[in-house]
Amino acid sequence: MARSKSSRPTDRELTILRILWDNGPSTVRQVNETMNEDEDTGYTTTLKLMQIMTEKGLVVRDESGRQHVYKPAATEEKTQKQLVGDLLERAFSGSAEKLVMRALSAKKVSAKELARIKKLLDELEGE
Amino acid sequence: MARSKSSRPTDRELTILRILWDNGPSTVRQVNETMNEDEDTGYTTTLKLMQIMTEKGLVVRDESGRQHVYKPAATEEKTQKQLVGDLLERAFSGSAEKLVMRALSAKKVSAKELARIKKLLDELEGE
DNA sequence: TACTTTCAACGAAAAAATTCGTATTTTTAC
């Protein structure tokens, strides 16, 4: 039976999505090996997570070969937008300004990036 | 025994912190009533959460009166910075630029806010 | 004083997330 769907991905699920976005469609083994660069995780643990993610609709899998190949169901953009929108409401009471301020103070940003962000702001202002 | 500490607040914990930041130091009853504006939660549920948060060091409480008064242990700023920094790493591979882009696309921002953000960027650029 | 209300403490149930062991099937290597 299909699971609940459409709530935020959990931490582990996000780890896996991140790997799939970075590396492209992958098998369980490939994902597991990438995960193990940071922290050891049993193969069947990764497998189970990815099976659950399939049920939830977070990933889709190609079962035609012996090794199933998984890819994210949603684009990186859409998921990021959902996650940041969620944090915006829960931690920032909807104030995007404050969130941006905190983001820029949490991490040093290069001059080039700053310039690109400013350009984005100009575009938004134009609307 | 004191609990693990220093990991992100959970969803419910963040809800409570949000209330404490907005309303100032509060009793369990006050927090619970605010929570119930959105979604019914039993009094003892809120109490238990706040007790656990005390053990974790997320809040501190004044036990001098009959009704304990709770306040956040960390500032709103510090917690927000932690949360956004965490999301930055987990979902955006550390790219603040992308996070800001997504934030601004997730939520409409007023012209005034845009202006303030630009000012902030100018200040950062000056460094 | 006796009754009611209000509160914190505590334990535990329920739900959600994470982890892993075992069984079975398929492929590969000898």
Place this chain on the structure above:
DNA sequence: GTAAAAATACGAATTTTTTCGTTGAAAGTA
């Protein structure tokens, strides 16, 4: 062809988070 390796499925244990019922103490009230 047989044994080893590699894969999925499945169930279940564990951990974390969330929820709540019960108990007993303190405070208020008739």
